[in-house]
Ligand SMILES: Nc1ncnc2c1ncn2[C@@H]1O[C@H](COP(=O)(O)OP(=O)(O)OP(=O)(O)O)[C@@H](O)[C@H]1O
């Protein structure tokens with residue numbers, strides 16, 4: 113369970129970018145975070161893994177208060193937070209296996225990681241997870257020889273190798289074609305259920321968010337304007353989240369047809 117209370121983030125002396133957010137996300141629940149560019153979605157995810165220092169408020173993951181941790185304790189807690197990126201963040205010239213094993217870096221003594229002598233247990237686990245997401249046959253291929261969807265699967269396996277207690281994904285499908293996007297969203301949803309993981313996904317594509325998540329959080333100017341199941345995201349709610357923005361910048365051309373929502377059930 114992720115529990116965020118009264119989170120404030122101010123960069124420099126300007127107006128806060130996050131203005132007192134409260135959010136609870138239990139395990140095996142997939143939450144989409146939507147909102148216009150600049151709403152604070154990435155800042156929120158970065159505060160959770162402490163790439164960005166919160167100005168005030170608390171963030172707790174399974175009763176460990178992340179926002180209080182420093183030094184060694186912070187590094188240990190960060191291992192438990194799996195990150196998935198829009199641009200995949202793989203090392204191109206390394207193999208899929210080597211990229212995936214970098215998820216274990218925080219756990220291994222330096223000499224093992226540097227010499228790429230991974231423990232047998234980690235190799236076995238990597239194969240299980242690669243099998244699970246359909247990339248085991250690419251284990252020895254270089255990362256830059258894979259398609260976007262395959263690269264994102266490598267990113268997902270690397271995150272799972274951390275034995276995470278939460279997955280944070282910042283626009284994980286924004287660089288992928290529509291069909292591949294849907295496959296990755298479906299994968300994240302099924303992994304959330306399988307590993308009882310809370311999953312937070314920043315996403316621009318509202319139609320995808322509706323189809324593949326249990327809950328939508330709508331942000332505007334650093335505040336949560338909407339927090340409910342996708343079927344409740346009606347036109348009035350969309351207007352509140354995206355007030356003043358034209359339809360093409362709202363992440364959907366128009367409200368999806370009811371049939372789309374039914375197929376998600
Ligand atoms: N390191 C930083 N220093 C100063 N201001 C920042 C920094 N990072 C983000 N901001 C500002 O904080 C606000 C929120 O940015 P953030 O990246 O969280 O938005 P976002 O909702 O993820 O937007 P997008 O949809 O474009 O990714 C923006 O006004 C941005 O300019």
Ligand SMILES: [Mg+2]
Nearest residue numbers: 153154155314
């Ligand atoms: Mg962002």
